[in-house]
Amino acid sequence: MGRKTLPSLNGSSTSVQEADDTLLDREQLIEFYRLMYLSRRTDDREIVLKRQQKIFFQISCAGHEALLVAAGMAMRPGYDWFFPYYRDRAICLTLGNTVEEQLLQAVGAADDPASGGRQMPSHWGIKKLNIVTQSSATATQCLHAVGCAEAGRYFRNHPEASAKPALSSGIDYRQYKDVKFEADEVVYVSIGEGSTSQGEFWESLNTASNAKLPIVFVVEDNGYAISTPVEANTPGGNISKLVANFPNFHFAEIDGTDAIASYKAMVEAVAYCRAGHGPALVHGHVVRPYSHSLSDDERQYRSAEEVEADSLKDPIARMQMYLLREGILNEAEIDRLERQVDEEVQRAADRAVRGPLPVATREAILKHVYSEDLSVTDPRFSTEPQRTPDDAERTMADLINACLKDEMRRDERIVVFGEDVADATRDTALRAGKIKGKGGVFKLTSGLQNEFGNDRCWNSPLAEANIVGRAVGMAVRGMKPVVEIQFFDYIWPAVHQMRNELSVIRWRSNGEYSCPVVIRVPIGGYLTGGSIYHSQSGESIFTHTPGIRVVMPSNALDAVGLLRTAIRCDDPVLFLEHKRLYRETFGRAMYPGPEYAIPFGKAKIVKAGTDVTVVTYGAVVPRALQAAMKIERELGISVELIDLRTLSPYDWETIAESVRKTNRVIVAHEDMQSWGYGAEIAARIGDELFHDLDAPVRRVAAMDTFVAYQPALEDVILPQADDVYKAIAELAAF
Structure with missing residues (x-):
């Protein structure tokens, strides 16, 4: 394979291998610039919409566009997997996410494909493109990328696992679908330089390195974590120097405002991962020409001279000058391309602001908190x-x-x-x-x-x-x-x-x-x-x-x-x-077979009774049963003992039916009494069953302290059978 010299944006030469995936032809360079400019103008349109109070938050990708379009063009949408962060507008556009889709999220419209109006702008998630739903938390996505890469490798090594499993009961469980995977897929994850201080980032490097996982880590280093400069976050001010000794990694530190250098680095990183050599980390130095977000004013912590110096590295201007200098486009052609982009963004904004808002009913809001197909009657x-x-x-x-x-x-x-x-x-x-x-x-x-x-x-x-x-x-x-x-x-x-x-x-x-x-x-x-x-x-x-x-x-x-x-x-x-x-004599049982299942949200009445209800769970169940049996023998008080079994959801109907019968109730649990699980049950009983009560709702729980080592102390701190016995006796006599 021959080699060819390709000019970089600063006029120097970059030697790259002459192959389809490492060189950009004229049309690709034009598309590269169009995507960069499209990202910037989408940011600018969001800023206008925010100032018009038509959206409620804005955070931009400005200054990161060259690195991110390069990443998008080096990878394959719907084939590779992507865990972006909130600066990643440009890569999402490159992968096929549209301006209208992004602006629908900014508006909070019902048709927002990423979240249906539930997430802030720039929280990407497009399933058809393998862009995995993103949160506001920083660095958490690095570990998700590790797990995703492990899953891809697992399905490659166990292709039979990607099909629906055969269930002996013959029932098709809804979550089981055929899984799509590619033998050489690569996982992308990005992070700002400030977030490299988070433990999840280092934990993800550790596992990716150990397992030689095909993950491209992209560190978008614009020098600031909101107002905190990089030297306050990173020892020596350079994350590349800190991670350099992780084995099995391919590393590249580049000028992320240089489109050609960025593309070369991303192609090499992706190729390294796709070949199965291990993970890669591309550290791109970019700029942040706008404040952290529209809620932030960088003039409070950055000098005008510093901001001006960054503006000279703006990747949009650098790429435009490159196209002119290399004769790829002239000024008129650039003007025409930019007008077309401006019109595209304006049309998308006009449609987005007219988009219907989400249905604001209790039922609609609660949809998708849990799966739709799990009930006590299933x-x-x-x-x-x-x-x-x-x-x-x-x-x-x-x-x-x-x-x-x-x-x-x-x-x-x-x-x-x-x-x-x-x-x-x-x-x-x-x-x-x-x-x-x-x-x-x-x-x-x-x-x-x-x-x-x-x-x-x-x-x-x-x-x-x-x-x-x-x-x-x-x-x-x-x-x-x-x-x-x-x-x-x-x-x-x-x-x-x-x-x-x-x-x-x-x-x-x-x-x-x-x-x-x-x-x-x-x-x-x-x-x-x-x-x-x-x-x-x-x-x-x-x-x-x-x-x-x-x-x-x-x-x-x-x-x-x-x-x-x-x-x-x-x-x-x-x-x-x-x-x-785990190994108590209480509660032993024969194995009930490979299909035995109990529904969530269905409590068990351990002992029926008529005088007092005791609601509990876990290790308090045998202690409460001991107390109930003893008090019935000694005082003739009939206790109904309910084991919740599941705490979320819990079986309110069984609790309510029992309280209506006994008119007295104790909620017992091992955790501390104050702000413990029983407080919610007690509050709901008082709220909804007040007229059925003949005595106050009583709680039995641990002391509001830690559990001590000495058994004599532990016995006092944690609720014992005698504590439940005493509470039952007092409540029955009320």
């Missing part, structure tokens, strides 16, 4: 236990493990990963039978790696955001990640991913994307020595998060039935497993 998730050859009663831990194995045998899209969940990462000795294997600190994933292999069960880095963020990227591609957070006490680094990404993807994309991840988490105390960091509860934080189902079984049979529903439904599910109940 026959797919409400089945009877079946007898199996093995009729021995087993623990909750045993049945969860059996359910995971049955589901993984049924559906090749299911993968399991987390900290220490594999049998043995260095598995040679495992295969030789020399070691038993770990399979999780509580052994609930024991045998999964051994049976299903390293690409279906593996150990993650010790990084909880990494676990959940990668799962998000896999799930939007059609996989079913069932991940484990080792202890609830350490879930907090993942909360950003759960609250701002996982929970809201379906709603913010107006139903275009779903993210059916199952997060299994050991939770709770009563451990005799668990102390502060192995005894935490905090489920109310997650029930306060719309879009995530929260499940907490109290016994083995419920655990397997609810876990199967969690895996087969199309919603994200937080599956809380109480550590104290």
